[in-house]
Amino acid sequence: MSEKTPFYITTPIYYPSGNPHIGHCYSTIACDCVARMKRMQGFDVMFLTGTDEHGQKIEKKAAEEGMTPKEYVDGIVANFKKLWSTLGISYDRYIRTTDDYHIESVQKIFKKLYDTGYIYKSAYKGKYCTPCESFWTESQLVDGKCPDCGREVTDASEEAYFFKLSQFAPKLKELLLDEQKDFLNPKSRVNEMINNFIEPGLQDLCVSRTSFKWGIPVDFDEGHIVYVWIDALSNYITALGYLNDRYNDYDKYWPADMHVMAKEIVRFHSLIWPAILMALGEPLPKKVYGHGWITFGDGGKMSKSKGNVVDPFILSERYGVDSLRYHLLREMVFGSDCPYSNEQMFNRYNSDLANDLGNLVSRTVAMIEKYFGGTLPVDKDFNDSDEELLSMTDELPAFVDETFSSLRFSEGLEKIFRTIARANKYIDENEPWILAKDEAKKGRLAAVLYNLLDTVRRCAILLSPVMPHICPEIFEQIGADESVTTWEASKTRHALKADVTVKKGRVLFPRIDIEKELEELDAMSRPARELPSEPMKEITNFDNFAALDLRAVKVLSCEKVPKSDKLLKFIVDDGFGERQVLSGIAKYYEPEQLVGKTLGMIINLAPRKMMGLESNGMIMSVRDGDKFRVVEFGDDIKAGADIS
């Protein structure tokens, strides 16, 4: 048996400064889909994902939560892993940059680059915020001030190590322009890198810091920690065992076949990362793919702070993991941003999954049960009119391989679903319900249903990397055993047994009532209402209310009650005459603030004594937490006016 060909694919390592959201899902689902397809095709796949856990932001977040940075990231990493498990992500390895073996490798890489002269010591100059102990670049400042606390910043410098990125400019340009290598996709990003970064002149890169602690220590210079680049980007090789003993897979899997990421970090992967590898004398990854962002209504980047996060856990639970995977892969056109809305997802689900695919499977299986008791006869009359559907299906495997391998999932899926739509039309053209009425046409009926079943089989094989949970159910319903559901078998016509037996199962994609679901999701996303601190009282009858005499009163005088820090003593005009009333509001009002005011009052409460003084009635007020106000009317309301 020949050795399987290795295939190495990576997601970026995510920054766990907050919990994962749908914005993190696309790169990971895309990689998972490619990894699953390559495994089906017989490759020895290594699919890596992980988390980039160092840095000042995490150090600060942890401090705010009263935790160590490691405790903080442990909690978030658990949530990332939970999400990947929910979404059916079949990663082979998960790297955390806080793992010991990674730390060991990064220290060795840093030392190696220092020893070979690619890293040198100099001074990092920037804008410094003293209270935040943070350096900022000019472009990070907000109105010239610290983006974190808004205070003034000052010019400052600290001793730091630099990587000679500038030296690699010509080689990087050559790499990016090499048509043969086709290193960076989409092509539009190549010009962006060259025009925006290489042509203006690449600067050397500051690769260490002394102003914070949460990072990998530079082991030959105390106080310095490795800053971002060498720590994060190296994960792709340390995870294989480069300069560590934890793994022994570097020779087998490196160079990576595909690094996949969102567009904002393409620069790090197509300039900094290749330069680091060149300096180390190691081979470069074969391909870098930068996809667009999932965006929301306003076209802005997916962001947690806008409160419009669509929860992937909720979507998966309510509509199926595979539906979410399908939707994201079908909608995202590689290289472009993809607007996301639940409504759009439901429309796509209803049209493609419920109407086209789900219907094709259930109609075909139901007809075989109805007309043949579930098992097709061996004798079938195929004819030339079958050719269009069959040859359309023949084209799929190569096209899907090509498009999925280059992250053009939407094109591949579109073509699969055009074939599924063609199969539905084939039913209408052949009218099995008419054929079934004529005993002489049983052979033709069997051929039509068999062609449908086999088209479903071939399409479902190609859809398995996208919908890994549902496709096995489809295979079960159409009676396709493992031998005919391999990637190879998708290339073969009529691989199903001639006397195949189907088995009706559950409805695979129940239709979504879009209006109803949108309303329910909306209700779920609304913040829980904060209830008033006073619970609601029991219902009373109108007479109880009518028995209270509520009036507007004018405050004639108001003074503090001696020896009480709570009580104010009022003389008010209630329209009939003057009365004395006490109120415990001295904390909120100075007496002189209230003189002359027209307030609301209950005037027929039985008199009460407080601090030896009689109170006749009660001034109306409202309290909301710390806030307190008397109920007040305008000057034009006469004393004695009735309140109802």
Ligand SMILES: [Zn+2]
């Ligand atoms: Zn600050």
